[in-house]
Amino acid sequence: MFKFKTPSKKTLEIMSKVAKGEISDDFEVKCEDKISELTSHEFAKVTSSGNNSxxxxxxxxxxxxxVPDQGGWHGFKQIAKYLNKNIITVKTDLGLINPTEMDDLDIKENSALIFTSFAGYxxxxxxxxxxxxxxxxxxxTIEDASAGIGDNENKLANGSYSDIIIASTGSPKMVNVGSGGLISTNDKEVFEKSKMPQKLSKTNNIVCSGIDSELDLVRKNLEVSLNATKHLKNSMNKAIHKNKRGVNVIIPSDDAKEISWNLKRxxxxxxxxFITTCPNYNRVKTKAIAIELKNLSYxxxxKQNIEKIINELKANNLH
Known part of the structure; x- marks a missing residue:
């Protein structure tokens, strides 16, 4: 039986000690320093959730x-709508953004593009x-790096590219604490303009201690996830964006619903x-099955577990 991802043993132990009052360090400050180091952004804050970020x-x-027409996060549109922002949708290649697609869009000054590090993960x-x-x-540019923070190639969650980087630290994200989030930027005005939302999204020292611990592990954990996904993709000729790095594998299928039930059994x-179906704005808007390796315990x-998944996918003619 496969296991769903949980915080590391070290993280759970630290959070427990903070909850019992055995550790009184200010983990919020520690987190902000580590976030800045990872993103190369000068300013960073911990929040109560990814959506609050x-x-x-x-x-x-x-x-x-x-926002991208698919492969993003539905919260982008929901929150923009709540804030009475005008939403413009850019056409993508199954989630992948070609910036020139924005050439013909009527975009106001001081606008922003928000996207995820990995299209549809x-x-x-x-x-x-x-x-x-x-x-x-x-x-x-606002990058939701919930799955991309800690990229050893520095292509994702890199403050040299993205003006604002946000992430959820809920389950089962790369920084996997169960709740919380983060945001970083080099533009101090971002935090000056959003003081009230920041006050409403404060979190506690227990969550901060967990984030602090998980940030120490995120580079290694992301690399493990990327390597596992690469191995699975290499065996699936039908996989969407087969040659791109990712943390899940999406395979087109006209019988996605029925096959997903077979795979779950x-x-x-x-x-x-860790098996979901499309069409789904958060993945792709076509009939497909998504194997969410990012959800699994490391x-x-x-290799032997990935091989088991490969064999089952082949048995269902998804290769």
């Missing part, structure tokens, strides 16, 4: 909010190209799940 970021934007965005285009067109997990990402 999005709320803070979008609150600081005066113009339009540009399955393919890394070209953050360098996106950044170059947006900087030359005065568009703020043959690949049981202790709780929640112990389950060893």
């Amino acid at each position: 999005i709320f803070i970021a979008l609150s600081a934007i005066e113009g339009d909010i540009i 399955t393919a890394e965005q070209d953050t360098k190209a996106i950044s170059k285009y947006c900087k030359s067109n005065s568009i703020t 043959s690949l049981p997990i202790d709780k929640s799940g 112990d389950c990402l060893e």
